[in-house]
Amino acid sequence: MIVLVLPDGPDPFEIKLESGVSRGEVVEVIEGSTVTFSVETQSHPPPAYTWFLPYDSIPPPTMSSFAIQAVSREHEGTYRCLVSNGATHLLRLGALTVRVLETLTKPHIVPPSLNLVENASSVALTCQTPHEGAGVLCLLRGQALLPSDHLVLSADNRSLVIHGLRRDDTGPYECEVWNWGSRARSEPFRLAMSYGPDRVDITSGSAPGVVGTVEAELNSSLTLRCRAESQPGAEFHWTLEQSTAVHAGQVLIIRALTWEHQGIYGCTASNPLTQLARSASVRVRVVGPQSSLSAGAIGGIAIGILAVIALSAGLGCFLYIRNARRFSREKAEDPIQEAATPTSEEEPHAESCSNWLSPMYANLPKTQGQVGVKKMLPPAPPEQFYEKEPPSVTPENDSHGPRKPSPEVTLDPLVPTLPKGNAESHYEVLVNPECNIYGQINPSV
Numbered sequence: 440m441i442v443l444v445l446p447d448g449p450d451p452f453e454i455k456l457e458s459g460v461s462r463g464e465v466v467e468v469i470e471g472s473t474v475t476f477s478v479e480t481q482s483h484p485p486p487a488y489t490w491f492l493p494y495d496s497i498p499p500p501t502m503s504s505f506a507i508q509a510v511s512r513e514h515e516g517t518y519r520c521l522v523s524n525g526a527t528h529l530l531r532l533g534a535l536t537v538r539v540l541e542t543l544t545k546p547h548i549v550p551p552s553l554n555l556v557e558n559a560s561s562v563a564l565t566c567q568t569p570h571e572g573a574g575v576l577c578l579l580r581g582q583a584l585l586p587s588d589h590l591v592l593s594a595d596n597r598s599l600v601i602h603g604l605r606r607d608d609t610g611p612y613e614c615e616v617w618n619w620g621s622r623a624r625s626e627p628f629r630l631a632m633s634y635g636p637d638r639v640d641i642t643s644g645s646a647p648g649v650v651g652t653v654e655a656e657l658n659s660s661l662t663l664r665c666r667a668e669s670q671p672g673a674e675f676h677w678t679l680e681q682s683t684a685v686h687a688g689q690v691l692i693i694r695a696l697t698w699e700h701q702g703i704y705g706c707t708a709s710n711p712l713t714q715l716a717r718s719a720s721v722r723v724r725v726v727g728p729q730s731s732l733s734a735g736a737i738g739g740i741a742i743g744i745l746a747v748i749a750l751s752a753g754l755g756c757f758l759y760i761r762n763a764r765r766f767s768r769e770k771a772e773d774p775i776q777e778a779a780t781p782t783s784e785e786e787p788h789a790e791s792c793s794n795w796l797s798p799m800y801a802n803l804p805k806t807q808g809q810v811g812v813k814k815m816l817p818p819a820p821p822e823q824f825y826e827k828e829p830p831s832v833t834p835e836n837d838s839h840g841p842r843k844p845s846p847e848v849t850l851d852p853l854v855p856t857l858p859k860g861n862a863e864s865h866y867e868v869l870v871n872p873e874c875n876i877y878g879q880i881n882p883s884v
Contacts (some may be wrong), residue, residue, distance in 0.1 A: 446526030448482025454520055454535040455479070460619050467538045468510055469620035477504035478520045478533060486531075491519040493537075515539045543570055543623040546616050550628065556713055557606055557634035564599045566614030566625065573616040578624075580611065606634055633712040635669030639719035641706055642666070650721055655696050657727030663691040665706035667717060673708035680705070701725045 457475040459466040468474050478488060490499045493516025507514055515538055522531040546568035555562055566575050575596040577584040584599070586592045591600045601608055611627035640649045642664045655661045665675045666689070677686040680703045693700055704723055709716040 446483055446524065448480065448524050448527060449486040449522045449529060449531045450481040452478050452480035452520075452522060452531060452533050454518060454533045456535060456537065459537070462538070465536045465538050467540050467619065470511055470539050470541050471509050472620075473506060473508050474510050474514075474537075475504060475506040476518055476520075476535070478522060479503070480522055480531060482522070482524050482527075482529075484524065484526055486522045486524045489521040489523070491521070493517055510539055512539050512541070538572075540572070540618050540620055541570055543573055543616050543618065543621045544568075545623045546575075546614050546625045548612060548614055548625050548628040551630075554712060555604055555630060555632045557604055557632055560604050561600065561602045562604060562630065564601070564612060564628070566597045566599075566616075568597075568614075568616045570616055570618075573618050576615045576617065578613040578615065581613070584612075604630070604632055606632070608632070633670055633710065635713065636667035636673040636708040636710050636715060636717045637669065639665060639667045639706060639708050639717045641704075641719050641721045643721075652722045652724065654724045654726050657697070657725050658695050661693045661696055661700075661723065663704065663706075663721065665689050665691075665708065665719070667708035669708065669710050671710070671712065673710055676707050676709075678705045678707070679703070696725050698725055 455477045456466045456468070457477075458472055459468045459474060461467075476490075480486065488501055488503050490501070490505065492499055494513055496513070517534055517536045519532060519534045522533070523529070546566050549565040549567050551562045551564070553560065553562070566577065568575070577592060577596055577599055579590075584590060584592070589602055589605075591602070592598070597614075599612070608630060609632055610629040612629075613625050613627055615622060615624040617623075642648065643650045643653045644662050653661065653663070663677070665677070667673050667675075675687070675689045677688070677691045678684075679700075682702075691704070691706075701723060703720050705718055705720045707716055707718040
């Protein structure tokens, strides 16, 4: 039996590409991969194949299929295949466009160039990548970012605008580029935002709790710490209400407490970038001996003592002046009172006088200095107290009656004038026992 076969073909065909993904009329392949082009068609006798490549690096293949190792961007383009049948004289042409996708590299987030301040700034973040055909995905804290009025994304997702920065907008932010064959994600990025300082708290020693009043023993040490949430870290300054000194630093240490360390201590935290400052205070009380007396009380007591001393001095001066005036007035009214001060020449007489008068006046105290005299002895003064010869003593003038001094007798100025006294006795009661004031008494009388 004879079978008759007639020439046929080639039939219509399509170029197939292994390891590629079709995107409409375009097939995408991953850079560096191996791709195989092939054609299948029905033809009798078998057709001839002619390939037309977009590059000239290799001669055109003449088979129904061929492969390219490590495809690259230079292999992009349209591949054509011409299939012909010499018996039928029919030709078929197929075409395929190939796009080579690069191996994706890590994108980079472009940071803002301005100093960002909480509630006072808006910022734009850009995802930078050289892969123009790659898709972009923005992430916040590892999750896909959801656009809002506060977080606004551009149409290609490559730009993010944050309006009215809040403290929780610091991130981290990431952007990811992708295609069907690979993905690449940027390094996490955090916004450097300035904020604070917030509320200032003061602690004492190692205790974590906030204090408003601290009591410490006299001569003990005291450590105060100031803290406040701030970015960047706050600058701290300590002051004491009654002092102009300023201590810089977060910790204030007093090695040995004195009474002068009592008072209200203030801590101020400031942020030079936000231009904000906050403060808090703590009262320090020093306890110990005399702790109940403050510096003001001690000063008041000292002033009171000085006032009492000044008043006492003034009163003493007043009494002294009054007594001196009274004494002067009494002396002027009583010419008999005189002050007698013994001299060195009279001391022998006083000593001899005291020898024979001591039995008579032993009951009287001895005094020194000037003494006022009220009554004098009636006997005649001894010879040494007269400048001229003393008058003779006669029974007439030795009677118990009052004596009259001789007109020619001049008394020593140290001997007081004898008053007109009682004539019943030779002696009167002595106010002052110093015999040199009264002169010697003749024992024969």
